[in-house]
Structure formats: structure tokens, C-alpha cells
Amino acid sequence: xxxxxxxxxxxxxxxxxxxxxxxxxxxxxxxxxxxxxxxxxxxxxxxxxxxxxxxxxxxxxxxxxxxxxxxxxxxxxxxxxxxxxxxxxxxxxxxxxxxxxxxxxxxxxxxxxxxxxxxxxxxxxxxxxxxxxxxxxxxxxxxxxxxxxxxxxxxxxxxxxxxxxxxxxxxxxxxxxxxxxxxxxxxxxxxxxxxxxxxxxxxxxxxxxxxxxxxxxxxxxxxxxxxxxxxxxxxxxxxxxxxxxxxxxxxxxxxxxxxxxxxxxxxxxxxxxxxxxxxxxxxxxxxxxxxxxxxxxxxxxx
Numbered sequence: 320x321x322x323x324x325x326x327x328x329x330x331x332x333x334x335x336x337x338x339x340x341x342x343x344x345x346x347x348x349x350x351x352x353x354x355x356x357x358x359x360x361x362x363x364x365x366x367x368x369x370x371x372x373x374x375x376x377x378x379x380x381x382x383x384x385x386x387x388x389x390x391x392x393x394x395x396x397x398x399x400x401x402x403x404x405x406x407x408x409x410x411x412x413x414x415x416x417x418x419x420x421x422x423x424x425x426x427x428x429x430x431x432x433x434x435x436x437x438x439x440x441x442x443x444x445x446x447x448x449x450x451x452x453x454x455x456x457x458x459x460x461x462x463x464x465x466x467x468x469x470x471x472x473x474x475x476x477x478x479x480x481x482x483x484x485x486x487x488x489x490x491x492x493x494x495x496x497x498x499x500x501x502x503x504x505x506x507x508x509x510x511x512x513x514x515x516x517x518x519x520x521x522x523x524x525x526x527x528x529x530x531x532x533x534x535x536x537x538x539x540x541x542x543x544x545x546x547x548x549x550x551x552x553x554x555x556x557x558x559x560x561x562x563x564x565x566x567x568x569x570x571x572x573x574x575x576x577x578x579x580x581x582x583x584x585x586x587x588x589x590x591x592x593x594x595x596x597x598x599x600x601x602x603x604x605x606x607x608x609x610x611x612x613x614x615x616x617x618x619x620x621x
Contacts, residue, residue: 320538321606323545324348329389329431331376331422332396333369334360336496337436337489341393341538342366354385355396364496376418386425391545394422395436397466404462405588415465416472423476423484432483433473434544437553439490439530439594441467449597452488452553459591470553477551485544487537490557490596493613494534495620506531509568510620513577523586525565528593530557533611543605555596558609567613574617 326349332338333353339360345351346368353371365371374381376396386392397415398404404411419435426433440463441456458464473484493506512519540556548554562570568581601607 320344320542322542326391327389328391329385330393330395334365337492337534337537338395339364340534341541342369344538344542352385377413379421382421382425386429389429389431391432392426393434393541401460401462404460408461411461412465416468419469420472423472427480427482434541435473435486437470437486437488438466439488441470444591448593449595451597452555452600474551483550485548486553487540487544487556488553489537490530490532492534492537493531509571513571513575513579516578518582519568519579521565521568521581521583527564528561528595530561530595531613532557532609533616536609536611540607543607547605549604554601554605555598557596557598559598561595
């Protein structure tokens with residue numbers, strides 16, 4: 320993996336699913352600080368070579384202390400639950416937008432490069448496939464709107480202040496240490512149901528399509544964005560392929576050799592029908608090459 324070296328780095332949300340894997344990749348050759356309130360992450364997931372600051376990314380002084388002296392920021396901390404953003408939009412906005420703006424301002428003061436964990440949710444229900452970065456944005460949930468707003472702040476901070484920002488629009492990330500989420504966590508949920516020989520529950524008719532990208536490929540994209548890519552730009556991070564949710568459930572059945580049946584429940588609020596990105600821009604500008612296939616990785620997650 321092409322990782323930055325000799326840098327002073329802050330990873331917000333570095334005790335969480337994606338963030339902890341990123342910290343592991345960076346800790347060999349960099350001075351890494353993690354800022355995490357441990358509401359979704361775990362202390363034991365933080366690499367021993369990193370310094371953990373337990374604190375809230377929404378608190379300005381906490382952020383100021385964590386950012387002091389760093390030259391590279393990976394902003395992973397977020398409310399990632401669509402349902403929670405619908406139930407508590409003000410709280411979700413504070414975490415996903417206000418905190419990002421605060422971090423951008425500190426990145427500006429420190430002259431630090433800023434790599435932001437954006438989301439495919441900003442596109443909403445896409446008009447065409449595959450989804451390209453310049454396509455229209457119609458978020459269908461507060462979460463999607465929050466990520467879109469923060470994504471735009473990254474662009475604006477580069478245009479107005481010269482901050483080197485790169486936004487990475489994650490599609491559906493999966494892998495070790497995952498702890499739920501609307502469709503990111505569905506693999507973990509399906510596997511857990513299958514190994515318990517419980518019904519595998521599919522929301523809606525199961526014809527929704529999603530691009531599932533392994534966490535190691537997402538980490539690779541972040542490491543590339545630390546030095547590659549055009550500041551102020553955004554990049555899709557996925558595999559460029561998609562699978563129907565009901566087909567995913569069938570794949571889990573086959574992989575686990577379970578006796579579980581597939582059952583259908585009510586569709587989720589704010590859900591979209593189709594999702595598949597173009598990753599050509601990330602290939603060209605970042606040198607991003609996803610290497611993990613869903614079929615090969617499922618057996619290792621059992």
C-alpha cells in the first residue's frame with residue numbers, strides 16, 4: 320500500500336471501523352493522533368503506536384488541541400446512521416457539518432491537507448448509471464444532505480482559502496470491525512443471521528443495488544489522497560460494480576451453507592433503488608485500484 324511517510328497526522332474517528340484500519344496503515348511511518356469520543360469506536364481498536372485523545376469532534380478546544388502541529392488530517396468521524404439523522408436531524412447536523420467546518424478552519428490555520436470521508440448518499444436516487452462525480456445531487460435523507468454540505472465546504476475552503484482538501488465519496492464499505500449501518504452493515508447482519516440459522520431479513524423487495532467496497536481498499540484510497548489528486552476535488556470510492564441486495568443474501572446463504580431462509584420486511588425510510596459509481600476519476604487522478612472482491616472476502620468475514 321502506498322502510504323504517506325514522515326508526517327504528523329490527525330485521524331478523527333480513528334477508533335471506529337474505517338478509521339482504526341487507516342490508523343494501522345499509517346502508524347508505521349508517521350506520528351499519528353486519534354480523536355474519538357468512543358461512542359461508536361473501541362479503545363482496543365486504536366493502534367498502540369498512535370496517541371488517542373478521547374474527546375468530541377464538535378468541541379472547538381478539543382479539536383484545536385488535537386490539530387496542533389499536524390500537517391495532514393483524515394476526517395472520518397461522523398454520524399453514519401441514516402435512521403438517526405432522520406430521528407435527530409439537528410444533532411446529526413452538528414456532528415456531520417458543524418464539526419467538519421470547525422476542522423476545516425483549523426486545517427486552514429495549520430496549513431494541513433484535509434482528506435474528508437464523504438458519502439455516496441449525497442447523490443440520492445441517481446438519474447443515470449454509473450454515477451459520476453459531477454452528476455446531480457438529490458440527497459434523500461438528512462445524512463445525505465449533511466455529507467453533501469460538508470463535501471461542498473471542502474471544495475469552498477480550497478477555492479477561498481487554498482486549503483488542500485480532497486473529498487472521498489464512499490459507497491458501501493464492509494470488512495472486519497463493522498458495527499452496522501444502513502447498507503454498509505448489511506453484510507455483517509446477514510452473516511450473523513446466517514451463522515445463527517435465523518431468517519436473513521431483506522428490507523423491501525431486495526432489488527436495490529449497491530456497490531460494496533472492502534475497508535482495505537478505502538484505506539488505500541485515503542492514503543493515495545494524502546499526496547495525489549487535485550485539491551478541491553471529490554472522488555467516488557467503490558469497486559465500480561454492484562449487486563442486488565437479495566443476491567447478496569443468496570451469496571451469504573451459499574458461503575455459510577446455512578439453513579436460513581430469506582424473508583422480506585418493510586422498506587427503509589430514505590432508501591434509494593440503485594447505486595453504482597464510476598471510479599474512473601479516482602483511477603486517473605489518485606491511482607486508485609480496488610483489489611478486494613466481495614465473493615472472496617465473504618468467507619473470511621464469517
